Amino acid sequence: IAPEHISEKVLALIRKPKIDVFERFQQLFLKFTKEAKKEQYLIPYIISSHPGADIESEIELAIYLKRKGYRPRQIQDFLPSPMSISTSMWVTEKDPFTGKKIYVAKKENDKRLHKSIIQYFKSENHPVIIKALRKLHKEYYAKELLK
Numbered sequence: 625i626a627p628e629h630i631s632e633k634v635l636a637l638i639r640k641p642k643i644d645v646f647e648r649f650q651q652l653f654l655k656f657t658k659e660a661k662k663e664q665y666l667i668p669y670i671i672s673s674h675p676g677a678d679i680e681s682e683i684e685l686a687i688y689l690k691r692k693g694y695r696p697r698q699i700q701d702f703l704p705s706p707m708s709i710s711t712s713m714w715v716t717e718k719d720p721f722t723g724k725k726i727y728v729a730k731k732e733n734d735k736r737l738h739k740s741i742i743q744y745f746k747s748e749n750h751p752v753i754i755k756a757l758r759k760l761h762k763e764y765y766a767k768e769l770l771k
Contacts, residue, residue, distance in 0.1 A: 683757075
């Protein structure tokens with residue numbers, strides 16, 4: 625299943641519903657899995673560095689994933705593809721519907737940081753995450769993310 629992100633700001637750009645739609649699906653999935661006495665798993669498809677996703681929205685996503693017990697090992701880094709609205713946003717750095725400027729991670733270091741934050745549980749990512757949190761003056765998230 626592809627919630628792709630959880631930030632309302634990013635989901636609006638992707639033209640996806642708020643995360644509560646995914647959560648309702650998840651509840652039904654678990655209910656019906658239990659009733660069917662099946663061993664099934666729900667694996668959310670996550671995209672890092674989607675146009676409009678800044679460091680703060682990636683932190684928001686990481687905290688959400690941690691609270692829900694998800695530890696995504698495979699994350700799709702955003703790749704522009706022909707004739708998509710997301711690619712238009714990546715190229716122009718604007719929301720095509722409003723014309724407003726949006727953040728787009730294009731540098732390899734920035735993209736790596738986005739993915740590292742989402743994979744908060746990997747100890748090799750901790751120094752990079754701490755550095756980013758300090759830069760944003762949001763060190764208080766370290767306690768929740770890295771414990």
